[in-house]
Amino acid sequence: MAMQQVSTISLLRNTLKQWRLTGDRIAFVPTMGNLHAGHIKLVTEARKQADKVVVSIFVNPTQFGLGEDFNSYPRTEKADQEKLQEAGADLLFLPAVNEIYAKHSMTAVTVPALSKLYCGASRPGHFEGVATVVTKLFNMVQPDISVFGKKDFQQLLVIRTLVHDLNIPVEIVGVETEREFDGLAMSSRNTYLTAKERLLAPELYRAICRAREAVYGGEQSLKSIERQAIKQLTGLGFMVDYFSICRSQDLQPATEDDKHLLIMVAAKLGSPRLIDNMSFAR
Secondary structure (H helix, E strand, C coil): CCCEEECCHHHHHHHHHHHHHCCCCEEEEEECCCCCHHHHHHHHHHHHHCCEEEEEECCCHHHCCCCCCCCCCCCCHHHHHHHHHHHCCCEEECCCHHHHCCCCCCCCCCCHHHHCCCHHHHCCCHHHHHHHHHHHHHHHHCCCEEEEECCCHHHHHHHHHHHHHCCCCCEEEEECCCECCCCCECCHHHHHCCHHHHHHCCHHHHHHHHHHHHHHHCCCCHHHHHHHHHHHHHHHCCEEEEEEEEECCCCCECCCCCCEEEEEEEEECCCCEEEEEEEEEC
16 A cells, blocks of 8 residues: 655644544654664554554654754655655655644743753753654654654663643654674764764764773773773774763763663764663673
């Protein structure tokens, strides 16, 4: 069956209303397009857990800061549509900015405690933009479940928290990061890497793996492991924003007594800012 495509909220809701009348369980995958295998993995997981799968493609201006790449963010709608059709998506929601944001819109959603950490500290307003647009999309689609990748773990935690705090009746499903053959986390921004940078980029994942093994070894303090990773990455040419070992449940700095850990890293390599993470227990 051909995938449907709509660009207005009214047409989206009309289609969803018909599905609900027949008792269909609806899954939702929000994206900003330029889809790769990581996105398709989310659609595949959504397909397993629901009768109908809705995917949105919307490059959200409110999560881009001053000087960030909103205007140059890769937009590949035709190729994206073909990939979604092949992956079994039932409906593509492809709205314009003025469909999502009313003129002179004054309302925003924020999760302050989580949004000011890590990427939020480096990109002020970013997670408010994410939280606002995801809340709006949830109101438009009203899915039973929504599927997100774990690559941006902080974003996933922000969304889980706002769903809990605002009593939004949607189950949030996190899917493991899809990686290239050499370990690099798949990202739309990887296309910005030069050939030389692309060869170097997997060092980010290798640094995480080394840090995890060092934690398991137990011979160094967590702060020492962080400092060593930052020094190694900086020496390779990365501009490290953070390399942190934290508690996976709230992103607070981990102590030697914590068992459920998350290693998070963000670093610039040339023009793109790359992020990655790994959760594990000890």
